[in-house]
Amino acid sequence: MEKKKKKRSAERNYKRAEDKTKEANRLRDSADLSAKAENQAKIKAQNIVDAFYFYADRFALAFKNNNFY
Numbered sequence: 001m002e003k004k005k006k007k008r009s010a011e012r013n014y015k016r017a018e019d020k021t022k023e024a025n026r027l028r029d030s031a032d033l034s035a036k037a038e039n040q041a042k043i044k045a046q047n048i049v050d051a052f053y054f055y056a057d058r059f060a061l062a063f064k065n066n067n068f069y
Helices: 001-049
Strands: 054-057 059-064
Touching: 001 054, 001 059
Parallel strands: none
Antiparallel strands: 054 059
16 A cells, blocks of 8 residues: 555656646756747847948948848
């Protein structure tokens, strides 16, 4: 009887560990996607800043390689 209880407890713990591992992997993947999106936004923002062209020290245009940003 005691062996069956221990076995069931071990099986439940194993299942919980599997579930926690799956959740951790899902959260890691989500964080990776967020980091990628953040990096792309930073690159885009930097491209816009790099494209600024000032006229009369007052007005700025974001123009580079024949494109307006």
